[in-house]
Amino acid sequence: MTFDRYRRRKRVNVLVSALAFLCAAITIIPLLMILGHLLAQGAKAVNLDFFTQLPKPVGEVGGGMANAIVGTLILIGLACLVGLPIGIIGGIYLAEFGNNKTGWLVRFMSDVLNGTPSIVIGIFAYTVVVLPMKRFSALAGGFALGIIMIPTVIRATEELVKLVPTSVREAGLALGIPQWRVILRIVVPSAKAGIVTGVLLAVARIGGETAPLLFTAFGNQFWQRRLDQPIASLPVQIFTYAISPFEDWHRQAWAGALVLVAMILITSVLTRVVTKGQDRSMR
Amino acid sequence: MLTGLAVEKLGACFGQKQVLNGISMTIGPNLVTAIIGPSGCGKSTLIRCLNRLHETVPGARQSGRVLLDGQDISQMDPVQVRRTIGMVFQKPNPFPSMSIYDNVAAGLRLNGVRKRHRLDEYVEKSLRMGALWEEVADRLDKPGISLSGGQQQRLCIARAIAIEPKVLLMDEPCSALDPVSTGKIEELIQELKKALTIVIVTHNMQQAARVSDYTGFLLLGELIEFDETPKLFTNPRDKRTEDYITGRFG
């Protein structure tokens, strides 16, 4: 009788494991197909020129997207300047003092912002930055991307700061350390790995944003010298090239897509490495 | 200066739940006061009221007064209270992001000790007193949480005494320690007693008898008996105390 039950349990176990495996496979297959296609199309277009050359004028073959690669990095940097302070400070606030109406409101707003289509945030940036400045600019693009980052960073920071056990806070307080200092010097560092993960995820997300850049950062076929002028970015460059009628531009769009995905993939891997290194500190 | 505590009609609750009721006791300067009682009777809550940690728990309330050298601690700056009254917790709680060294130095840095050699001195001294120095001397830069549970507890003891408090609250400091370390901590208590006042919660009756001058027996949130340790253990006035210390209950 017990033996029978044991066999039954084993059979159910095998069945459920198989099912779980199938589900995992179904999720991974589309990803692999996209990556495979991207690799097939992009690999033959990526070359040294792609990383070092400016785009060539219409009709000329060759050239690269060096300015767009640098532009994307600059835009991400600007976005971090806007998004990280607000996101991290907001997250810490929610975790430590968020058990009230204000906390509820901030959390709600952050969720709404998270659900807002990025193009709407682009329009917002267009209204408050582009129109007053009377031109497209890197600043406007970075501003838009920074706003898109905020909810992700807030939530990640809040969740991870909350995970730090109360006993650690109490240990700090019991040493006669003022509360603000306990939070900044003891609690937040304990959650550092998680916060960095959240930030990298947010960076990976905005790295591929196209819509809000179309009418903020706009685009640029040359090296950008100033932050108050239009700037090239990989997603916009890919978009422009992909809808063009030229064969060579299509080729470069694939290359751009491959490089962009590689950059995002590297960020994700970096996230894993960071988390792994500090895993034990959360236990 | 000798620092003592007086507890007057102390009551404490978590939400609606009354945990302590009308506790009055005098914790004499340079004495060791032990608190004994069955699990859940409110021992931790009692000593957490003494350094104002109880009030940091959401929904926790408190009545009555705790006087530090005649001054009501609820009128003082909590930061100042906790700098004067150190605490070792029931469960070890080293700072997860800090090395062994930084764990001990954390409180010192705050008190304005900046010079490296001064910090080194204090850290070594505190770790020696906490009976941990020999085991960690060669890996001070390793994370505090990489130590074993008992080592972590001794690290927390070292951290608490490093800032030289005037009163030290110890919540079952030896519950995770082997007999040898326990012996060392008990020696430490005798040593520290010369300079400060100690309140120790313990489940170990022999320990209470060995280290303390006064003992309080707590039951269901009430202080049943509070007396000089030898008296309480050899000649308890209350039947319930007698039952508890003779192991007939709880």
Ligand SMILES: Nc1ncnc2c1ncn2[C@@H]1O[C@H](COP(=O)(O)OP(=O)(O)OP(=O)(O)O)[C@@H](O)[C@H]1O
């Ligand atoms: N944060 C809390 N919220 C609600 N109730 C609590 C909380 N902490 C403790 N209590 C309750 O208060 C009572 C006293 O707890 P306390 O921790 O002071 O007991 P203790 O005497 O230290 O026990 P032990 O010897 O097991 O450590 C218990 O009944 C416990 O359930």
Ligand SMILES: [Mg+2]
């Ligand atoms: Mg306790």
